[in-house]
Amino acid sequence: MKGIVRFHQDTAGLPLGGGTERRILAYDDALMAVEVAFEAGAEGAPHTHPHTQLSYVLSGSFRYSVEEESAVLRPGDSIVVPGGLVHGTVCLEKGVLLDVFTPKREDFLQK
Numbered sequence: 001m002k003g004i005v006r007f008h009q010d011t012a013g014l015p016l017g018g019g020t021e022r023r024i025l026a027y028d029d030a031l032m033a034v035e036v037a038f039e040a041g042a043e044g045a046p047h048t049h050p051h052t053q054l055s056y057v058l059s060g061s062f063r064y065s066v067e068e069e070s071a072v073l074r075p076g077d078s079i080v081v082p083g084g085l086v087h088g089t090v091c092l093e094k095g096v097l098l099d100v101f102t103p104k105r106e107d108f109l110q111k
Contacts, residue, residue: 004028018042019091024108032104038062038091046088051101053081060095064088
Protein backbone atom coordinates (compact mmCIF):
# COMPACT_ATOMS: atom_id res chain seq x y z
CA MET A 1 0.00 0.00 0.00
CA LYS A 2 1.47 3.34 -1.00
CA GLY A 3 -0.97 5.28 1.14
CA ILE A 4 -0.95 5.68 4.91
CA VAL A 5 -3.52 3.44 6.56
CA ARG A 6 -4.61 3.66 10.20
CA PHE A 7 -7.31 1.21 11.14
CA HIS A 8 -9.86 2.56 13.62
CA GLN A 9 -9.59 -0.61 15.71
CA ASP A 10 -5.85 0.02 16.08
CA THR A 11 -6.17 3.59 17.32
CA ALA A 12 -6.91 4.47 20.93
CA GLY A 13 -9.02 7.37 22.07
CA LEU A 14 -7.37 9.84 24.43
CA PRO A 15 -9.74 11.17 27.12
CA LEU A 16 -9.31 14.94 27.31
CA GLY A 17 -11.58 15.47 30.31
CA GLY A 18 -14.86 17.30 30.46
CA GLY A 19 -16.66 14.71 28.33
CA THR A 20 -14.38 14.73 25.28
CA GLU A 21 -12.15 12.13 23.70
CA ARG A 22 -9.69 12.52 20.79
CA ARG A 23 -8.69 9.75 18.38
CA ILE A 24 -5.91 10.49 15.88
CA LEU A 25 -6.65 8.95 12.51
CA ALA A 26 -4.44 8.93 9.39
CA TYR A 27 -1.89 11.69 8.91
CA ASP A 28 1.30 12.75 7.19
CA ASP A 29 3.34 15.95 7.49
CA ALA A 30 0.82 18.01 5.51
CA LEU A 31 -2.53 16.69 6.75
CA MET A 32 -4.11 15.09 9.83
CA ALA A 33 -7.58 13.65 10.50
CA VAL A 34 -8.84 13.53 14.09
CA GLU A 35 -12.09 12.17 15.48
CA VAL A 36 -13.38 13.98 18.57
CA ALA A 37 -16.28 12.50 20.58
CA PHE A 38 -18.30 14.79 22.84
CA GLU A 39 -20.85 14.16 25.56
CA ALA A 40 -23.78 16.60 25.59
CA GLY A 41 -22.65 19.84 27.25
CA ALA A 42 -18.95 19.18 26.67
CA GLU A 43 -16.94 22.08 25.33
CA GLY A 44 -14.03 22.56 23.01
CA ALA A 45 -12.88 25.74 24.79
CA PRO A 46 -12.12 28.78 22.62
CA HIS A 47 -8.54 28.58 21.35
CA THR A 48 -6.34 29.42 18.40
CA HIS A 49 -3.60 27.66 16.46
CA PRO A 50 -1.76 28.32 13.19
CA HIS A 51 -3.31 25.31 11.41
CA THR A 52 -6.23 25.54 9.00
CA GLN A 53 -8.99 23.33 10.41
CA LEU A 54 -11.99 21.74 8.75
CA SER A 55 -14.64 20.32 11.09
CA TYR A 56 -17.30 17.92 9.78
CA VAL A 57 -20.19 16.79 11.98
CA LEU A 58 -20.52 13.00 11.92
CA SER A 59 -23.25 12.89 14.59
CA GLY A 60 -24.88 15.08 17.23
CA SER A 61 -25.18 18.85 17.13
CA PHE A 62 -22.72 21.60 18.03
CA ARG A 63 -22.73 25.36 18.53
CA TYR A 64 -19.52 26.25 16.74
CA SER A 65 -18.05 29.73 17.22
CA VAL A 66 -15.40 31.54 15.22
CA GLU A 67 -14.34 34.94 16.57
CA GLU A 68 -17.65 36.70 17.37
CA GLU A 69 -19.93 34.58 15.15
CA SER A 70 -21.57 31.21 15.81
CA ALA A 71 -23.73 28.65 14.06
CA VAL A 72 -25.39 25.38 15.03
CA LEU A 73 -23.95 22.51 13.01
CA ARG A 74 -25.66 19.15 12.54
CA PRO A 75 -24.70 15.88 10.80
CA GLY A 76 -23.35 16.57 7.33
CA ASP A 77 -22.51 20.22 8.11
CA SER A 78 -18.92 21.45 7.97
CA ILE A 79 -16.85 24.55 8.60
CA VAL A 80 -13.35 25.69 7.68
CA VAL A 81 -11.46 27.84 10.19
CA PRO A 82 -8.34 29.61 8.90
CA GLY A 83 -5.31 29.45 11.17
CA GLY A 84 -5.02 32.17 13.77
CA LEU A 85 -8.74 32.71 14.44
CA VAL A 86 -10.25 32.09 17.89
CA HIS A 87 -12.75 29.24 17.67
CA GLY A 88 -14.47 26.68 19.87
CA THR A 89 -17.58 24.54 20.20
CA VAL A 90 -20.21 23.41 22.68
CA CYS A 91 -21.86 20.05 22.12
CA LEU A 92 -25.64 20.44 22.21
CA GLU A 93 -26.41 16.77 21.54
CA LYS A 94 -23.90 13.95 22.11
CA GLY A 95 -21.87 13.53 18.95
CA VAL A 96 -18.65 13.21 17.01
CA LEU A 97 -16.67 15.69 14.92
CA LEU A 98 -14.14 14.81 12.27
CA ASP A 99 -11.45 17.51 12.37
CA VAL A 100 -8.92 17.79 9.56
CA PHE A 101 -5.81 19.96 10.02
CA THR A 102 -3.18 21.25 7.66
CA PRO A 103 -0.37 20.93 8.41
CA LYS A 104 -0.55 18.08 10.94
CA ARG A 105 -0.87 18.96 14.65
CA GLU A 106 2.55 18.06 16.07
CA ASP A 107 1.23 18.95 19.53
CA PHE A 108 -1.35 16.15 19.28
CA LEU A 109 1.46 13.64 18.79
CA GLN A 110 3.31 14.69 21.97
CA LYS A 111 2.61 12.59 25.05
